Amino acid sequence: MHKKVCILDYGAGNVNSVYNIFKMYTEVNVSNNLSIIKDSTHIVLPGVGAFEATVEKIIKLLPIDDIRNIVFNERKPFLGICIGMHVLATTGFEFGEHPGLGWIQGRVEKLDPGGMPLPHIGWNNIICKKKSSILKGLESNPDFYFVHSYVFKPCEPETIVATSFYGEEFCSIIQYENIFGVQFHPEKSQKAGIKLVENFLSVQ
Amino acid sequence: MKKKRIIPILLLRNGWLVQSKSFSRYQNLGNPLTAVKRLSEWGSDEIIYLDISREARYDLRRDDLGYPNRHELFEIIKDVSKVTFMPITIGGRIRLLKDIERRLILGADKISINTVAIENPVFISEASYEFGSQCIVISIDVKMVDNQYRVFANGGTLQTHYSAVEWAKEAEGRGAGELLINSIDRDGRKNGYDIALLKQITDNVNVPVIACGGVGEWEHFAEALEQTKVDAVAAANIFHYSDQSVYLARKYLYQKGLNVRPPDLITF
Numbered sequence: 001m002h003k004k005v006c007i008l009d010y011g012a013g014n015v016n017s018v019y020n021i022f023k024m025y026t027e028v029n030v031s032n033n034l035s036i037i038k039d040s041t042h043i044v045l046p047g048v049g050a051f052e053a054t055v056e057k058i059i060k061l062l063p064i065d066d067i068r069n070i071v072f073n074e075r076k077p078f079l080g081i082c083i084g085m086h087v088l089a090t091t092g093f094e095f096g097e098h099p100g101l102g103w104i105q106g107r108v109e110k111l112d113p114g115g116m117p118l119p120h121i122g123w124n125n126i127i128c129k130k131k132s133s134i135l136k137g138l139e140s141n142p143d144f145y146f147v148h149s150y151v152f153k154p155c156e157p158e159t160i161v162a163t164s165f166y167g168e169e170f171c172s173i174i175q176y177e178n179i180f181g182v183q184f185h186p187e188k189s190q191k192a193g194i195k196l197v198e199n200f201l202s203v204q
Numbered sequence: 205m206k207k208k209r210i211i212p213i214l215l216l217r218n219g220w221l222v223q224s225k226s227f228s229r230y231q232n233l234g235n236p237l238t239a240v241k242r243l244s245e246w247g248s249d250e251i252i253y254l255d256i257s258r259e260a261r262y263d264l265r266r267d268d269l270g271y272p273n274r275h276e277l278f279e280i281i282k283d284v285s286k287v288t289f290m291p292i293t294i295g296g297r298i299r300l301l302k303d304i305e306r307r308l309i310l311g312a313d314k315i316s317i318n319t320v321a322i323e324n325p326v327f328i329s330e331a332s333y334e335f336g337s338q339c340i341v342i343s344i345d346v347k348m349v350d351n352q353y354r355v356f357a358n359g360g361t362l363q364t365h366y367s368a369v370e371w372a373k374e375a376e377g378r379g380a381g382e383l384l385i386n387s388i389d390r391d392g393r394k395n396g397y398d399i400a401l402l403k404q405i406t407d408n409v410n411v412p413v414i415a416c417g418g419v420g421e422w423e424h425f426a427e428a429l430e431q432t433k434v435d436a437v438a439a440a441n442i443f444h445y446s447d448q449s450v451y452l453a454r455k456y457l458y459q460k461g462l463n464v465r466p467p468d469l470i471t472f
Contacts, residue, residue, distance in 0.1 A: 016311045017285050117410055119338045121381070122435070123207040123249055123465055143207060143465045145291060147313075147338050166206060188291050188313065190247070191470045 003201055006031055006040035010061040012054070017187040018046045018081065021197050034063045042201060043067065043076055047083030051092035051108055051150065054083050055100055064101065071103070075178045077203040085174065085181030086152055094150050104176045106154035114167030119149040126162040126172045126184075134161065134173065134180055134199045142192040144172070144184035152181065178203065207465050208429055209249035209436035210454055211414060212443040214239060216255045216296070219276060223441050224256070225392030227345070227360035233444050237283055243443060244288035245470050246450035251288070252316065252384070252414075252438060253280070254343075255296030256359060278310055285311035295343055295384075304331055308339065316341040316384055319357045322364055322371070325378055332379030341414075342380040344371060346401060347388040353401055360388045368401060369408050376409045383409065384438070387417035392441060394420025397428045406433035414438050422456040429462050 003026040007015055015030055022028045022044070029036050037043065047054055058064055071078045080088050089100040092108040100108065111120060125141045151170040154160055161173040164183070174181040180200060186193035214236055215222050221236040233239070240251055255277050277294075284292060294307045295316025304315045315335075321328050321342055332340045345356045346368045353368035364371070372383055385405055387398040397418050406413050412435035415428045419439035428437050443449045448469070455467040 014309055014311060016282075017289065020286050021289055117412065119336075119381075120206070121338055121412070122209060124205065125207075187289055190244070190289050191468060193289055 001041065001204075003027070003042060004029070004040040005042045005044060005201070006037050007044045007046060008032065008037070008058075008062055008067070010054075010057045012047050012049070012057070012083075014048075015046050017185075018044065021187045021194065022201075024194070025198065025201055032062050034066055037063070037067060038070065041076065042203075043071065043078045045078070045080045045084035045087070047081060047085075047087065049083060051083070051086055051094040051100070052096070052098040055087050055092070055098060058087060058101070068101075068103070071179060077200060078179045079200050080179075080181040081187075082148060082183060082185060085183060086150060088174075088179065088181055089152055090155075092150075103179055104152075104154060104159055104174060104181070105156055106152055106159075106174075108150050108152055111149060111151045111166065111170060112168045116167055119147055120166040121147050123189075124164050124166060124184075126164050128162050129160050130158075132161045132173070132175055133203055134175065134196060136199050136202075138192060138195050138199075142195075143189070144182075144186070144192055144196075145188040146172075146184045148183060151183065205463060207249070208434075208463050209414075210425065210450060210457070210464060211250050211252055211436050211438040212243045212248050212450060213252045213254060213416065213438050213440040214243075215440055216253060216257065216277060216280075218257045221444070222256075223392070223444065227388050227391055229392075236280055237287070239444065240280075240284050241287045243450055244290060246448050247454060247465070247468050247470055248290060248450045249436070249465065250291040250293065250313075251284075252293040252295065253277075254316065255294075257297070278306070281307060281310040281312055293341055295341070301331060301334055304335060304339075308335065312339075314339045314341050314382070316343045318343040318345065319359075321375065322355065322357045322366070325374060328375055328378035328380055332381065337379045337381040340380055341382045341384055342375040343384040343386065344368065344375070345386045345388055346398075353404065356388060369404050372405050372409050376411050380411060382412045382414060382435075384414045384416060390418025393418055394442075396420065396424040397437075399427060399431050402428055402432040402434055412436065416440075422453050425453060425457055426460055426462060429457065429464075 164172040293314040294312040355366040414436040
């Protein structure tokens with residue numbers, strides 16, 4: 001099947017690297033247009049910035065109810081990166097308490113780095129907690145590139161695919177059926193990032 | 205566990221990749237885009253680009269520097285994100301917040317700032333407030349004067365009133381996300397990092413410190429990682445002369461049991 005990726009465009013700053021990594025494999029659009037989103041086979045939500053501001057922009061600039069429908073009913077593979085993962089939560093606690101999109105039950109809270117500096121920036125390994133198509137062919141405990149201060153704390157432990165350690169253990173890959181979220185940046189993670197992108201594109 | 209990083213630095217002078225000695229002698233090494241692709245394939249953890257061009261008029265009087273702006277910095281940044289998938293830091297000639305914004309929009313992940321931060325330390329606070337401290341790297345050029353580590357501005361030409369530790373602490377306090385510590389005395393000398401300097405800095409700040417200046421063999425990376433609390437080891441010259449340099453450096457450090465990513469050659 002021919003693959004078409006839509007990177008959801010809600011003015012999230014620089015999406016060049018995300019665009020370029022998917023572009024190595026297939027056709028990519030950066031768009032908020034519903035017909036383009038409908039026409040795509042895979043949807044990606046990138047992100048930088050704070051929780052509340054990002055959710056606000058998403059609600060304002062994206063046809064989010066239709067996207068929800070496409071993801072939940074048509075079961076189109078969806079990948080949220082960093083803040084794009086966080087906004088899927090029920091509630092966020094960055095600069096006060098704010099509702100998220102509520103696609104995966106959980107809270108977004110500040111990481112407790114145990115005296116180490118925040119944000120957590122750099123290469124860190126993940127620890128695989130369960131089998132997932134997103135991890136296929138990756139070596140055990142591969143390193144990915146992280147930049148963040150907040151983490152997703154899921155309500156249902158079964159949604160945790162992998163965790164990482166920085167002061168505390170936190171969820172670095174989440175999956176609820178066809179919805180994936182990654183705390184790190186695959187587009188900055190060289191070989192492992194490329195493999196993960198390839199795996200996501202193989203999800204039907 | 206979070207890994208220590210191995211970072212090649214690319215010095216750009218009027219669009220050409222150059223080698224530097226003591227911040228004053230430069231030798232042309234060729235096309236910066238080809239170099240970054242190679243360094244990525246050898247498994248660098250990230251790349252730092254420092255634009256050390258001087259005023260156009262100054263350079264045009266010299267004929268040993270190639271054609272000015274043969275490879276325009278902004279084009280390079282844009283192209284780099286098509287051929288590599290790793291974090292990129294860009295530094296040099298930053299004067300205004302919009303200089304930072306322009307580089308970030310083009311695909312830089314972090315911005316390295318030097319002279320303007322010394323002239324106006326409030327700039328660090330403004331930049332980290334506007335763009336987040338995770339993308340603000342303060343680059344500090346240090347030279348020993350009268351047995352004291354002093355900070356120099358303007359590409360190592362102007363002595364400031366700061367000691368290295370004083371300025372490192374102030375930069376951290378104002379919101380720097382990382383410090384890039386360059387030893388002017390060691391630049392291009394191949395006799396190893398200034399370990400005493402790195403110790404002084406890492407004992408006094410909590411933000412990640414990147415070591416730079418003086419690497420002549422892989423063992424010098426190990427010295428800094430074993431004897432100081434630096435978060436990353438950087439070098440310029442040594443990475444540009446041997447085939448698979450970053451891979452070999454990583455293999456050496458990994459086999460020594462240091463906390464770096466495993467060696468891997470990347471092809472895609």
